[in-house]
Amino acid sequence: MIKITFPDGAVREYENGSSALDIAKSISEGLAKKVLAASVNGEVWDATRPIYNDAILKLLTWNDAEGKSTFWHSSAHLMAEAVESLFDGVKFWVGPPVENGFYYDMDLGGKQITEDDLRKLETKMAELAKKNEVYVRKEMPKAEAVKYFAEKGDEYKLDLLQNLKDGEITFYTQGNFTDLCRGPHIPNTGFIKAIKLTNIAGAYWKGDEKNKQLTRIYGVTYPSQKELDEYLQMLEEAKKRDHRKLGKELGIYTMNDDIGQGLILWMPNGTVIIEELEKLAKETELAAGYKRVVTPHIAKENLYITSGHLPYYADSMFPPMEMDGEKYYLKAMNCPHHHKIFDAELKSYRDMPYRIAEYGTCYRYEQSGELFGLMRVRCLHMNDAHIYCSKEQFAAEFKAVNDMYLKYFKIFGIDKYVMRLSLHDPAKLGEKYINEPELWLQTEELVRNVMKEANIPFVEVKGEGAFYGPKIDVQIWSTIGREFTLATNQVDFAQGRRFKLSFTNKNNEPEIPLIIHRAPLGTHERFIGFLLEHYAGKFPTWLAPVQVKILPISDKFMDYAQTVLQSLKKADIRAEVDDRSEKIGKKIRDTELAKVPYMLVIGEKEMNEGKVSIRRQGKGDLGAKNIDEFVAEISNEIKERI
Template sequence: MNINITFPDKSVKEYPLNISPLEIAESISSGLVRQVITAKINDKLVDLNNKIMEDASIELYKFDSKEGQEIYWHSTAHLLAQAVKELFPDIKVAIGPAIENGFYYDFDKEIPFTDDDLVKIEEKMKELSKQNLEYERKEISREDAIKIFSEIKEDYKVELLEEIPEGETISLYSQENFTDLCRGPHLPHTGKIKAIKLLKTSGAYWRGDEKNKMLQRIYGISFPSNKELKKYLHDLEEAKKRDHRKIGKELDLYSISDDIGAGLVLWHPNGGMMRSIIEDFWKEQHFKNGYQIVYSPHIGKSELWETSGHLEFFTENMYQPIAVDEQEYYLKPMNCPFHIKIYNSQKRSYRELPLRWAEMGTVYRYEKSGALHGLMRVRGFTQDDAHIICTPQQLDEEIEKVLIFSLEMLKAFGFKDFQIKLSTMPEKAVGKKEDWDKATESLRKALEKYEIKYRLDEGAGAFYGPKIDIDIKDALNRAWQCSTIQFDFNLPTRFNMTYIGADNNPHPPFMIHRALLGSIERFFGTLIEYHAGNFPLWLCPIQVKVIPISEHYEEYAEKVNNQLKENGIRSEVDHKNEKIGYKIREAEIQKIPYMFIVGEKEKDSQTVSVRRHLKGDLGSFKLDEIISKIQEEISEKI
């Protein structure tokens, strides 16, 4: 008896009943047999030896697909666990999934793994992979599975099994004498795993809960060829060169000093210049978008933070109070209470709304030491904060406006690649359900109206309201939340905010917190990594370095420099008594976009020889000509 197999291109071929995806691959090409990792039969991923018992659609996946990689890495995780169990029979295994880049496996081991252990484990994995051990699937009852894992004292597996709902298929995968609870599918055998690298170890809580035991995690990656592994490791090294902490030091942008305190940032003149440009642009854009600027102090009395609820809910993130005149003052962890106080300073009419109040507000939060990270996670930072206070009728329009504003802002700085998520009501929340629904709906509508791709994060909203967050990834692919648009159903009530409606009655307004860049510090960190320090011209602290060939041309160099300055271009003359090659090298390392080389020729013809960072010599230009070219580049923000 035969069955019909439909391929992704809609072509249909006839095969004998009980044929496997691997056999189908064999019928196509030997190259495919070598490369195929998994198959989707009727939209379900299966092992390659899975028998097909009816007419079906098929899709074969190689390592170049997301599906293929996931299965490949997941199988490598099993191989890792097998190797670890062989070397350390007493440890217990927990879980080991594939992740975005590679895989990990968590183990319960009293003494953490050492670097030497890692080397040994990797060797063992390679040894096991050469043995072409088959990944065998077996479906069994829950009782039997619990029995099996209880006998071998794999408590974590038993715990997982006990939580699998009744009636669900339970499958085990074994290679040789190692058996793991797993949904699968897997590679046909370990021999498919050619190149393996264990990357790092770390502690990780069982089931991601701080209250649980800390397990030992091993991260790794694998590829079908050594060449791909090498490339991956090379790319990783390259990515590390874009680290804002490294570039921040090299370009003298900022520093963080132990003597001042962890997570407290010093902005050096170069970084300060960039920050000032960013802030000027920010302010200009806010005025254009109907915002008003407010300012508020860095500290406030304890009563304020009691009213706001921060002392109750946020206290472990706040610095200790300062006692003055029998009063306690706290450094502000947020700006909102101050903006609300401005609002409450007079009776508000619906005719005034919406109000959009923005502030570059510097806040202090006591972040846990382990959370600190360069500019990305600090203890003192300046939020580009704003609060929008409006009526329910104005909600949709305000959300749309702020969403578009925020995307335009990121685009102005060159960001094209970011992830947007919509977070909805968590289990513990304040405020009326109907307000939550209205607000969430408003956020969702705005995203959909502009066809913005987003991920729905159910239950991940703040306790006080739903939100849209925009994450930007750093050089090592770690996501950092920058923009955020959050509703607040907590503070307006706590501070009893109202406006007088057309009906002459007081009504509670809607309040939206939003930060477009997030914080200047974090945003600057992502900006550095995104551009690898090769900033768009308009942001560069020094745009042109005028480099005289020798001391004889310093006068002409100064003349050029002055003309650049008069035209609003940030320039400097290199007065060092060095050869031209040295000075160019230095300017290149400093990533200065334009170098004007001036010597005899240039002086005589009143020109400059232009070199562009990373591009090289552009030839000779009349000064006016290159100045207008640069001005154009600056105004276009490219």
């Protein structure tokens, strides 16, 4: 007998060799039908795998993350079986579960797969699923496995085997499909009731663009059609908040072939938002002791040789222009320009920390395939600033920047983000990262400690640092699930030295400053793209391009509408009159759809009483008020950025 400990602490005895599924059955048949896998002593196992020792057991169902990922992993195998039955000579690479579904990478030997094939594959998968094929686990010695795949001529699986040792190698078979796989899997294919193959994509083998490109098929499966439908419905809803769709509908920005890829034309509505954001940034930075500067969009080649950017980023800068025998580059970052401003006047410790800010325009030649609406563009306006400080001042300055982030996030109600401490990758020192191993470790520890002391939760990721130092990135997700860095706070221990920057310290010695690069509001492009999705286009009043729309019931009240308009304009409120000869219902509908925060309905009653009837977008009629009263209220809302 073996002792099984359940999550609630209960301990029960079972026959040696019982599987998690056997144990589930002994509890209830209903439970057994839902068990997809099991956590045995913290390791995820097949529910059907016999247990020979005392164990802590957790039965995993669709409601557990591990249950879902096992389900999707098994679905990938099911898809592979379907692919193999419809295409000859396919070689498979890996087929893992992902956040919403799974994919399988395969080499189709030059054959192409089409959307129609996906439908055929879905049908085939459904057919195979109905057979309730059991996923059978089999251990195999390495030599035997190597022989098996060598005979098959499967270089991909042989490659996988290279990194595996004897005793770690297992195969799974369901129906006619056998795959090298560490598992675990769901008991049988019958659990998979609803199948949708979502897209076909190319994917480099092992994620390296120098390698051959494999065909990747993405799919998602569910234990019921209803759940799949709900998921697809949710995707449709997400698309409605896509900033590219909203940006067009609300007249925020446009792009044009004659201008160029990734180059944003900000329309009047978008420009209002830009100006409000800059106003916020300027107020905030002034209060935090920053000074403002303005720098040109281009600079000579030598600047970027000094900064060290050119060897790392030449490919992603626009190619240089030659004038009078000099090469000029469009700037891809503002820091070198700012360093020159720091260097223009002699600095002493009394000048430190020296903080300079600019909404800097930068140009980056992003690869065409990476451009994405407002989120990834080739011309961007950065909420940039550089803080030059001594080592002693660093912690306080870095923390102040973090505090500024949090202050902003509170204003915008941003709460779904992850702070990421982005570190260097020691394997790429001298290649992607400045070759200063000691300084890297010291600076990373410095940043780590600031975060810990400030009690700010963060994750650490190797290989995401800037070439000149570690950073704190604020990661967010677009509505379609892509991850982006919204804001960034970076330490730079390299450029101070490269630019020979210094200040005279208290001991009358020259000292190289540490530099903080920070962009709490990221770039206008990405930040507004994010805000569009975050607010689903319903901007708070202070940001809304049109804050108030005045809706006269009929033409008879047009004069009064003008009076109301003038009162609002006097208070610097962005207001317009809807002077079309439409019915009030139509005017309201159009204004609601345009997501204007306030509508003022005025007719005979309002005119006679000097009032306005207030309607809030999405909330309906709020009743009538005096004009002055409304102006005072909305002015306060705007001033406080509520």
